[in-house]
Amino acid sequence: MLTTESLTEAESQLAHNLAITLVKEDTDVNEVGKVIAYLRSIVDQPDAGRRFFSYLKTLVTNGWQIGHSGRTIGYYRNIERACNQYLQSQEANAQTMLKILGWAMRLMRYYKVSPIEEISISQSPQVEQISERQAEIAEVFQSQKFEIDQVLDATVLSIKGNKVTYEMLGRIKLTEREPKKAASLEEGQIVKVKITALKEDGTIKSVKFIN
Structure with a gap:
Protein backbone atom coordinates (compact mmCIF):
# COMPACT_ATOMS: atom_id res chain seq x y z
CA MET A 1 0.00 0.00 0.00
CA GLN A 144 -2.38 4.49 -16.08
CA LYS A 145 -1.98 4.53 -19.85
CA PHE A 146 -5.06 5.59 -21.78
CA GLU A 147 -5.66 5.04 -25.50
CA ILE A 148 -8.07 6.37 -28.11
CA ASP A 149 -11.06 3.98 -28.51
CA GLN A 150 -10.34 2.40 -25.10
CA VAL A 151 -13.61 1.36 -23.41
CA LEU A 152 -14.21 2.19 -19.74
CA ASP A 153 -17.02 1.67 -17.25
CA ALA A 154 -18.62 4.97 -16.24
CA THR A 155 -21.26 6.07 -13.75
CA VAL A 156 -23.81 8.63 -14.90
CA LEU A 157 -23.60 11.36 -12.25
CA SER A 158 -26.01 13.90 -13.71
CA ILE A 159 -28.05 14.69 -16.81
CA LYS A 160 -28.88 18.27 -17.79
CA GLY A 161 -30.60 18.55 -21.14
CA ASN A 162 -28.35 16.73 -23.57
CA LYS A 163 -25.28 17.06 -21.32
CA VAL A 164 -24.26 13.99 -19.35
CA THR A 165 -21.63 13.99 -16.60
CA TYR A 166 -19.73 10.71 -16.29
CA GLU A 167 -17.40 9.47 -13.56
CA MET A 168 -14.70 6.93 -14.47
CA LEU A 169 -12.18 5.02 -12.33
CA GLY A 170 -13.78 6.48 -9.22
CA ARG A 171 -12.38 9.96 -9.83
CA ILE A 172 -12.32 11.22 -13.43
CA LYS A 173 -15.36 13.39 -14.14
CA LEU A 174 -16.26 14.61 -17.63
CA THR A 175 -19.35 16.28 -19.03
CA GLU A 176 -20.20 15.41 -22.63
CA ARG A 177 -23.00 16.25 -25.06
CA GLU A 178 -25.10 13.17 -25.79
CA PRO A 179 -27.99 14.53 -27.91
CA LYS A 180 -29.16 11.09 -29.04
CA LYS A 181 -28.71 9.19 -25.79
CA ALA A 182 -29.19 11.59 -22.85
CA ALA A 183 -32.95 11.04 -22.66
CA SER A 184 -32.52 7.27 -22.31
CA LEU A 185 -29.97 7.45 -19.49
CA GLU A 186 -30.57 7.61 -15.74
CA GLU A 187 -28.47 9.07 -12.94
CA GLY A 188 -26.53 6.35 -11.14
CA GLN A 189 -26.57 4.07 -14.18
CA ILE A 190 -23.37 2.19 -15.04
CA VAL A 191 -22.60 2.43 -18.75
CA LYS A 192 -19.76 1.88 -21.22
CA VAL A 193 -17.96 4.86 -22.72
CA LYS A 194 -15.21 5.07 -25.33
CA ILE A 195 -12.26 7.46 -25.12
CA THR A 196 -12.44 9.80 -28.13
CA ALA A 197 -9.61 12.25 -27.34
CA LEU A 198 -6.59 12.54 -25.03
CA LYS A 199 -4.79 15.58 -23.63
CA GLU A 200 -1.10 16.24 -24.26
CA ASP A 201 -0.15 14.57 -20.98
CA GLY A 202 -2.07 11.39 -21.83
CA THR A 203 -5.09 11.97 -19.58
CA ILE A 204 -8.64 11.75 -20.90
CA LYS A 205 -10.02 14.77 -22.75
CA SER A 206 -13.37 13.39 -23.94
CA VAL A 207 -15.47 10.22 -24.05
CA LYS A 208 -18.57 8.96 -25.87
CA PHE A 209 -21.39 6.70 -24.69
CA ILE A 210 -21.38 3.41 -26.63
CA ASN A 211 -24.18 1.23 -25.26
Missing part, protein backbone atom coordinates in the same frame (compact mmCIF):
# COMPACT_ATOMS: atom_id res chain seq x y z
CA LEU A 2 1.29 3.45 -0.87
CA THR A 3 2.11 5.71 2.09
CA THR A 4 3.48 9.20 2.51
CA GLU A 5 5.42 8.67 5.73
CA SER A 6 8.55 10.07 4.10
CA LEU A 7 6.93 13.51 3.70
CA THR A 8 6.84 15.97 6.57
CA GLU A 9 3.90 18.37 6.83
CA ALA A 10 5.99 21.19 5.39
CA GLU A 11 7.18 19.01 2.48
CA SER A 12 3.63 17.84 1.85
CA GLN A 13 2.49 21.46 1.60
CA LEU A 14 5.29 22.29 -0.83
CA ALA A 15 4.44 19.30 -3.04
CA HIS A 16 0.75 20.23 -3.00
CA ASN A 17 1.35 23.90 -3.82
CA LEU A 18 3.89 23.09 -6.52
CA ALA A 19 1.50 20.65 -8.18
CA ILE A 20 -1.49 23.01 -8.00
CA THR A 21 0.50 25.90 -9.44
CA LEU A 22 1.72 23.85 -12.40
CA VAL A 23 -1.71 22.32 -13.09
CA LYS A 24 -3.43 25.71 -13.08
CA GLU A 25 -0.83 26.93 -15.57
CA ASP A 26 -1.54 23.85 -17.74
CA THR A 27 2.08 22.68 -17.55
CA ASP A 28 2.96 19.40 -19.28
CA VAL A 29 3.61 16.68 -16.69
CA ASN A 30 6.16 15.07 -19.02
CA GLU A 31 8.36 18.20 -18.90
CA VAL A 32 8.28 18.06 -15.11
CA GLY A 33 9.42 14.45 -15.38
CA LYS A 34 12.43 15.54 -17.43
CA VAL A 35 13.65 18.05 -14.84
CA ILE A 36 13.17 15.42 -12.13
CA ALA A 37 15.33 13.03 -14.17
CA TYR A 38 18.05 15.68 -14.36
CA LEU A 39 17.98 16.31 -10.61
CA ARG A 40 18.07 12.57 -9.94
CA SER A 41 21.19 12.28 -12.11
CA ILE A 42 23.11 14.83 -10.03
CA VAL A 43 21.43 14.48 -6.63
CA ASP A 44 24.55 13.10 -4.94
CA GLN A 45 26.72 16.02 -6.04
CA PRO A 46 27.55 18.54 -3.27
CA ASP A 47 26.19 21.48 -5.32
CA ALA A 48 23.22 19.62 -6.80
CA GLY A 49 20.67 22.20 -5.65
CA ARG A 50 22.52 25.13 -7.20
CA ARG A 51 23.10 23.17 -10.42
CA PHE A 52 19.41 22.28 -10.60
CA PHE A 53 18.25 25.90 -10.45
CA SER A 54 20.95 26.85 -12.96
CA TYR A 55 19.64 24.09 -15.25
CA LEU A 56 16.09 25.46 -15.03
CA LYS A 57 17.36 28.92 -15.97
CA THR A 58 19.22 27.44 -18.95
CA LEU A 59 16.06 25.66 -20.11
CA VAL A 60 14.17 28.95 -20.14
CA THR A 61 17.00 30.79 -21.90
CA ASN A 62 17.58 28.14 -24.57
CA GLY A 63 14.18 26.49 -24.64
CA TRP A 64 13.40 27.77 -28.13
CA GLN A 65 16.30 25.65 -29.43
CA ILE A 66 15.39 22.39 -27.70
CA GLY A 67 11.61 22.61 -27.37
CA HIS A 68 9.45 20.23 -29.35
CA SER A 69 6.49 22.58 -29.66
CA GLY A 70 5.69 26.26 -29.39
CA ARG A 71 4.35 25.67 -25.88
CA THR A 72 7.48 24.04 -24.49
CA ILE A 73 9.22 27.30 -23.56
CA GLY A 74 6.11 28.25 -21.60
CA TYR A 75 6.27 24.98 -19.69
CA TYR A 76 9.91 25.67 -18.82
CA ARG A 77 9.03 29.14 -17.53
CA ASN A 78 6.22 27.72 -15.42
CA ILE A 79 8.47 25.05 -13.93
CA GLU A 80 11.31 27.48 -13.17
CA ARG A 81 8.97 30.01 -11.57
CA ALA A 82 7.19 27.39 -9.43
CA CYS A 83 10.45 25.74 -8.33
CA ASN A 84 11.94 29.11 -7.42
CA GLN A 85 8.85 29.87 -5.36
CA TYR A 86 8.46 26.56 -3.53
CA LEU A 87 11.85 24.80 -3.60
CA GLN A 88 14.39 27.61 -3.19
CA SER A 89 14.38 27.08 0.58
CA GLN A 90 15.42 23.47 0.03
CA GLU A 91 18.37 24.22 -2.29
CA ALA A 92 20.91 22.87 0.19
CA ASN A 93 19.11 19.51 0.39
CA ALA A 94 18.77 18.04 -3.11
CA GLN A 95 17.36 14.75 -1.81
CA THR A 96 14.47 16.62 -0.22
CA MET A 97 13.87 18.60 -3.42
CA LEU A 98 13.81 15.35 -5.40
CA LYS A 99 11.29 13.84 -3.00
CA ILE A 100 9.01 16.90 -3.15
CA LEU A 101 9.22 17.10 -6.94
CA GLY A 102 8.41 13.40 -7.26
CA TRP A 103 5.26 13.79 -5.21
CA ALA A 104 4.33 17.01 -7.01
CA MET A 105 4.45 15.13 -10.32
CA ARG A 106 2.20 12.37 -8.96
CA LEU A 107 -0.21 14.94 -7.59
CA MET A 108 -0.29 16.84 -10.89
CA ARG A 109 -1.83 13.77 -12.54
CA TYR A 110 -4.29 13.50 -9.66
CA TYR A 111 -5.27 17.17 -9.72
CA LYS A 112 -5.61 17.27 -13.52
CA VAL A 113 -8.72 15.09 -13.20
CA SER A 114 -10.11 16.91 -10.14
CA PRO A 115 -12.56 19.82 -10.50
CA ILE A 116 -10.13 22.75 -10.68
CA GLU A 117 -12.39 25.05 -8.66
CA GLU A 118 -12.02 22.68 -5.69
CA ILE A 119 -8.25 23.03 -5.69
CA SER A 120 -6.51 25.81 -3.80
CA ILE A 121 -2.99 26.68 -2.78
CA SER A 122 -2.52 26.40 0.96
CA GLN A 123 -1.24 29.55 2.62
CA SER A 124 -1.27 28.08 6.10
CA PRO A 125 1.93 26.84 7.73
CA GLN A 126 -0.14 23.99 9.14
CA VAL A 127 -1.44 21.83 6.31
CA GLU A 128 -2.98 18.38 6.33
CA GLN A 129 -0.59 15.83 4.89
CA ILE A 130 -1.41 14.30 1.53
CA SER A 131 -3.88 11.61 2.48
CA GLU A 132 -3.19 7.98 1.72
CA ARG A 133 -6.29 7.98 -0.52
CA GLN A 134 -4.93 10.95 -2.51
CA ALA A 135 -1.57 9.26 -2.78
CA GLU A 136 -3.08 6.00 -4.02
CA ILE A 137 -5.16 7.78 -6.66
CA ALA A 138 -2.15 9.84 -7.73
CA GLU A 139 -0.15 6.64 -8.17
CA VAL A 140 -2.94 5.10 -10.27
CA PHE A 141 -3.01 8.04 -12.66
CA GLN A 142 0.77 8.14 -12.89
CA SER A 143 0.88 4.53 -14.08
Whole structure:
Protein backbone atom coordinates (compact mmCIF):
# COMPACT_ATOMS: atom_id res chain seq x y z
CA MET A 1 0.00 0.00 0.00
CA LEU A 2 1.29 3.45 -0.87
CA THR A 3 2.11 5.71 2.09
CA THR A 4 3.48 9.20 2.51
CA GLU A 5 5.42 8.67 5.73
CA SER A 6 8.55 10.07 4.10
CA LEU A 7 6.93 13.51 3.70
CA THR A 8 6.84 15.97 6.57
CA GLU A 9 3.90 18.37 6.83
CA ALA A 10 5.99 21.19 5.39
CA GLU A 11 7.18 19.01 2.48
CA SER A 12 3.63 17.84 1.85
CA GLN A 13 2.49 21.46 1.60
CA LEU A 14 5.29 22.29 -0.83
CA ALA A 15 4.44 19.30 -3.04
CA HIS A 16 0.75 20.23 -3.00
CA ASN A 17 1.35 23.90 -3.82
CA LEU A 18 3.89 23.09 -6.52
CA ALA A 19 1.50 20.65 -8.18
CA ILE A 20 -1.49 23.01 -8.00
CA THR A 21 0.50 25.90 -9.44
CA LEU A 22 1.72 23.85 -12.40
CA VAL A 23 -1.71 22.32 -13.09
CA LYS A 24 -3.43 25.71 -13.08
CA GLU A 25 -0.83 26.93 -15.57
CA ASP A 26 -1.54 23.85 -17.74
CA THR A 27 2.08 22.68 -17.55
CA ASP A 28 2.96 19.40 -19.28
CA VAL A 29 3.61 16.68 -16.69
CA ASN A 30 6.16 15.07 -19.02
CA GLU A 31 8.36 18.20 -18.90
CA VAL A 32 8.28 18.06 -15.11
CA GLY A 33 9.42 14.45 -15.38
CA LYS A 34 12.43 15.54 -17.43
CA VAL A 35 13.65 18.05 -14.84
CA ILE A 36 13.17 15.42 -12.13
CA ALA A 37 15.33 13.03 -14.17
CA TYR A 38 18.05 15.68 -14.36
CA LEU A 39 17.98 16.31 -10.61
CA ARG A 40 18.07 12.57 -9.94
CA SER A 41 21.19 12.28 -12.11
CA ILE A 42 23.11 14.83 -10.03
CA VAL A 43 21.43 14.48 -6.63
CA ASP A 44 24.55 13.10 -4.94
CA GLN A 45 26.72 16.02 -6.04
CA PRO A 46 27.55 18.54 -3.27
CA ASP A 47 26.19 21.48 -5.32
CA ALA A 48 23.22 19.62 -6.80
CA GLY A 49 20.67 22.20 -5.65
CA ARG A 50 22.52 25.13 -7.20
CA ARG A 51 23.10 23.17 -10.42
CA PHE A 52 19.41 22.28 -10.60
CA PHE A 53 18.25 25.90 -10.45
CA SER A 54 20.95 26.85 -12.96
CA TYR A 55 19.64 24.09 -15.25
CA LEU A 56 16.09 25.46 -15.03
CA LYS A 57 17.36 28.92 -15.97
CA THR A 58 19.22 27.44 -18.95
CA LEU A 59 16.06 25.66 -20.11
CA VAL A 60 14.17 28.95 -20.14
CA THR A 61 17.00 30.79 -21.90
CA ASN A 62 17.58 28.14 -24.57
CA GLY A 63 14.18 26.49 -24.64
CA TRP A 64 13.40 27.77 -28.13
CA GLN A 65 16.30 25.65 -29.43
CA ILE A 66 15.39 22.39 -27.70
CA GLY A 67 11.61 22.61 -27.37
CA HIS A 68 9.45 20.23 -29.35
CA SER A 69 6.49 22.58 -29.66
CA GLY A 70 5.69 26.26 -29.39
CA ARG A 71 4.35 25.67 -25.88
CA THR A 72 7.48 24.04 -24.49
CA ILE A 73 9.22 27.30 -23.56
CA GLY A 74 6.11 28.25 -21.60
CA TYR A 75 6.27 24.98 -19.69
CA TYR A 76 9.91 25.67 -18.82
CA ARG A 77 9.03 29.14 -17.53
CA ASN A 78 6.22 27.72 -15.42
CA ILE A 79 8.47 25.05 -13.93
CA GLU A 80 11.31 27.48 -13.17
CA ARG A 81 8.97 30.01 -11.57
CA ALA A 82 7.19 27.39 -9.43
CA CYS A 83 10.45 25.74 -8.33
CA ASN A 84 11.94 29.11 -7.42
CA GLN A 85 8.85 29.87 -5.36
CA TYR A 86 8.46 26.56 -3.53
CA LEU A 87 11.85 24.80 -3.60
CA GLN A 88 14.39 27.61 -3.19
CA SER A 89 14.38 27.08 0.58
CA GLN A 90 15.42 23.47 0.03
CA GLU A 91 18.37 24.22 -2.29
CA ALA A 92 20.91 22.87 0.19
CA ASN A 93 19.11 19.51 0.39
CA ALA A 94 18.77 18.04 -3.11
CA GLN A 95 17.36 14.75 -1.81
CA THR A 96 14.47 16.62 -0.22
CA MET A 97 13.87 18.60 -3.42
CA LEU A 98 13.81 15.35 -5.40
CA LYS A 99 11.29 13.84 -3.00
CA ILE A 100 9.01 16.90 -3.15
CA LEU A 101 9.22 17.10 -6.94
CA GLY A 102 8.41 13.40 -7.26
CA TRP A 103 5.26 13.79 -5.21
CA ALA A 104 4.33 17.01 -7.01
CA MET A 105 4.45 15.13 -10.32
CA ARG A 106 2.20 12.37 -8.96
CA LEU A 107 -0.21 14.94 -7.59
CA MET A 108 -0.29 16.84 -10.89
CA ARG A 109 -1.83 13.77 -12.54
CA TYR A 110 -4.29 13.50 -9.66
CA TYR A 111 -5.27 17.17 -9.72
CA LYS A 112 -5.61 17.27 -13.52
CA VAL A 113 -8.72 15.09 -13.20
CA SER A 114 -10.11 16.91 -10.14
CA PRO A 115 -12.56 19.82 -10.50
CA ILE A 116 -10.13 22.75 -10.68
CA GLU A 117 -12.39 25.05 -8.66
CA GLU A 118 -12.02 22.68 -5.69
CA ILE A 119 -8.25 23.03 -5.69
CA SER A 120 -6.51 25.81 -3.80
CA ILE A 121 -2.99 26.68 -2.78
CA SER A 122 -2.52 26.40 0.96
CA GLN A 123 -1.24 29.55 2.62
CA SER A 124 -1.27 28.08 6.10
CA PRO A 125 1.93 26.84 7.73
CA GLN A 126 -0.14 23.99 9.14
CA VAL A 127 -1.44 21.83 6.31
CA GLU A 128 -2.98 18.38 6.33
CA GLN A 129 -0.59 15.83 4.89
CA ILE A 130 -1.41 14.30 1.53
CA SER A 131 -3.88 11.61 2.48
CA GLU A 132 -3.19 7.98 1.72
CA ARG A 133 -6.29 7.98 -0.52
CA GLN A 134 -4.93 10.95 -2.51
CA ALA A 135 -1.57 9.26 -2.78
CA GLU A 136 -3.08 6.00 -4.02
CA ILE A 137 -5.16 7.78 -6.66
CA ALA A 138 -2.15 9.84 -7.73
CA GLU A 139 -0.15 6.64 -8.17
CA VAL A 140 -2.94 5.10 -10.27
CA PHE A 141 -3.01 8.04 -12.66
CA GLN A 142 0.77 8.14 -12.89
CA SER A 143 0.88 4.53 -14.08
CA GLN A 144 -2.38 4.49 -16.08
CA LYS A 145 -1.98 4.53 -19.85
CA PHE A 146 -5.06 5.59 -21.78
CA GLU A 147 -5.66 5.04 -25.50
CA ILE A 148 -8.07 6.37 -28.11
CA ASP A 149 -11.06 3.98 -28.51
CA GLN A 150 -10.34 2.40 -25.10
CA VAL A 151 -13.61 1.36 -23.41
CA LEU A 152 -14.21 2.19 -19.74
CA ASP A 153 -17.02 1.67 -17.25
CA ALA A 154 -18.62 4.97 -16.24
CA THR A 155 -21.26 6.07 -13.75
CA VAL A 156 -23.81 8.63 -14.90
CA LEU A 157 -23.60 11.36 -12.25
CA SER A 158 -26.01 13.90 -13.71
CA ILE A 159 -28.05 14.69 -16.81
CA LYS A 160 -28.88 18.27 -17.79
CA GLY A 161 -30.60 18.55 -21.14
CA ASN A 162 -28.35 16.73 -23.57
CA LYS A 163 -25.28 17.06 -21.32
CA VAL A 164 -24.26 13.99 -19.35
CA THR A 165 -21.63 13.99 -16.60
CA TYR A 166 -19.73 10.71 -16.29
CA GLU A 167 -17.40 9.47 -13.56
CA MET A 168 -14.70 6.93 -14.47
CA LEU A 169 -12.18 5.02 -12.33
CA GLY A 170 -13.78 6.48 -9.22
CA ARG A 171 -12.38 9.96 -9.83
CA ILE A 172 -12.32 11.22 -13.43
CA LYS A 173 -15.36 13.39 -14.14
CA LEU A 174 -16.26 14.61 -17.63
CA THR A 175 -19.35 16.28 -19.03
CA GLU A 176 -20.20 15.41 -22.63
CA ARG A 177 -23.00 16.25 -25.06
CA GLU A 178 -25.10 13.17 -25.79
CA PRO A 179 -27.99 14.53 -27.91
CA LYS A 180 -29.16 11.09 -29.04
CA LYS A 181 -28.71 9.19 -25.79
CA ALA A 182 -29.19 11.59 -22.85
CA ALA A 183 -32.95 11.04 -22.66
CA SER A 184 -32.52 7.27 -22.31
CA LEU A 185 -29.97 7.45 -19.49
CA GLU A 186 -30.57 7.61 -15.74
CA GLU A 187 -28.47 9.07 -12.94
CA GLY A 188 -26.53 6.35 -11.14
CA GLN A 189 -26.57 4.07 -14.18
CA ILE A 190 -23.37 2.19 -15.04
CA VAL A 191 -22.60 2.43 -18.75
CA LYS A 192 -19.76 1.88 -21.22
CA VAL A 193 -17.96 4.86 -22.72
CA LYS A 194 -15.21 5.07 -25.33
CA ILE A 195 -12.26 7.46 -25.12
CA THR A 196 -12.44 9.80 -28.13
CA ALA A 197 -9.61 12.25 -27.34
CA LEU A 198 -6.59 12.54 -25.03
CA LYS A 199 -4.79 15.58 -23.63
CA GLU A 200 -1.10 16.24 -24.26
CA ASP A 201 -0.15 14.57 -20.98
CA GLY A 202 -2.07 11.39 -21.83
CA THR A 203 -5.09 11.97 -19.58
CA ILE A 204 -8.64 11.75 -20.90
CA LYS A 205 -10.02 14.77 -22.75
CA SER A 206 -13.37 13.39 -23.94
CA VAL A 207 -15.47 10.22 -24.05
CA LYS A 208 -18.57 8.96 -25.87
CA PHE A 209 -21.39 6.70 -24.69
CA ILE A 210 -21.38 3.41 -26.63
CA ASN A 211 -24.18 1.23 -25.26
